[in-house]
Amino acid sequence: MKKISILYPNRAGARFDFAYYVDSHMPLSIERLSAHPEYRGVSVERGLGGAVPGSPPAYVAMCHFLFESVEDFLAAFMPHAAELQGDMPNYTDIEPVIQFNDVLISAQAGDLTRPDQ
């Protein structure tokens, strides 16, 4: 399984509208991307703080999409890239850090699964 991570750096003076992001942008993104049969899930988080108490988080927000493969994500995303990227100025002026990841361990309380084994 692969994870596509979209990280929004927490820079001074940046704009990030969580209401629009959670209530409009992400539902649209999920509707578009979950139409692909190899879509596996999504997680969206708001940064609260860093490891040192009272320190700011490195990222104001993170979004992680799960797909069976990177190719599946690209097949799901590319037809909607203009629409989804065009919606970004409606909630932020931050240029996100994006990276593709191989999921090595994924476990919920009570189990431990190793997707690649």
Next chain:
Amino acid sequence: MKKISILYPNRAGARFDFAYYVDSHMPLSIERLSAHPEYRGVSVERGLGGAVPGSPPAYVAMCHFLFESVEDFLAAFMPHAAELQGDMPNYTDIEPVIQFNDVLISAQAGDLTRPDQ
């Protein structure tokens, strides 16, 4: 639900032993932290690349722990902090970026849940 993210920046010349990390360090971490009743799950990923094809990932590895609250994580982690942090030199010389996050959306294929609603 809260997510504790541990991100290992992908700097030139850095050392990261995935075999030790996945086969020794993470099983130890999960054993220690999952003993807490408010542990909810964990995900571990290896960075494959950035958004631009052929570009390196910003982070060589990421680890995300899910707990009901930040206080629950700290209660689970602090008694084992010396042991777990003391094991880090066995797999890396990278100083990780750590941040606490509020989980706003968590969904798997076929559902959409909003933990805070």
